[in-house]
Amino acid sequence: MARPTRVSRALSQNFLTDRATVDHLARLAVPQPGKTSLLLEVGAGKGALTAALAPRCQELRAYEIDPRLLPGLRARFARTPQVRVVHGDFLAASAPRTPFSVAGNVPFSRTADIVDWCLRAPHLTDATLLTQLEYARKRAGDYGSWTLLTVRSWPRHEWRLAGRVDRSRFSPRPRVDAGIVRIERRRSPLLDRAGYASWCRLVELGFSGVGGSLHASLRGAYPRRRVDAAFRAAGLDRQALVGEVAPAQWLWLHARLEQDAAS
Missing domain, CATH: 1.10.8.100 (rRNA adenine dimethylase, C-terminal domain)
Structure with missing residues (x-):
């Protein structure tokens, strides 16, 4: 029997283990199965969310930076043609030149950089990200206050807090609960x-x-x-x-x- 892969603190790994939460996140990321032509997953990990997203997408690129997880991922999705496992840092990827979505249980330590990547991608339609709860609440104005990043991007992107996830649903458990933040590019920008x-x-x-x-x-x-x-x-x-x-x-x-x- 293969030994379980030890988590990397440097990579801020907290694997989502609760099936109901995984399914809920997948439904938020792809509300209408088959309508999303291309989805990029940030940090596929062991493939729990990948497996829930795959039947809902026409093409899924699952990015994973940890080489120890790649054999398991590739074996798990070897017979799932719409899934392509990509070894590498999501932040180093070039944004697609056609409409695409982003989803993922993102490393908490890299949330700001991942969000910035999404906001700069001209063809991004939406992003569904599992982040620290405090980050999600701040960006979505849930505390009754608004941040510079949210306000500055508002004419082009709408921010929404889409749920809270208890830390007990991860392995290992993070120190804080998580939140699901939805960033949706407006079809018609509010300003030219x-x-x-x-x-x-x-x-x-x-x-x-x-x-x-x-x-x-x-x-x-x-x-x-x-x-x-x-x-x-x-x-x-x-x-x-x-x-x-x-x-x-x-x-x-x-x-x-x-x-x-x-x-």
């Missing part, structure tokens, strides 16, 4: 390219902390009367903290400040 460029400048200025408040930060680039009018349009108090401003309110701020600047 020029509008998105000005959006990024506005949001980054607002999160810069210059002046000690969002209102003060924006006054560094716009006249006070225009900032006051934009805050009224967004339903914001001038003392509002930048993290408390929801993406919909940012859209009001941007629309009013850019409209006034163009007039």
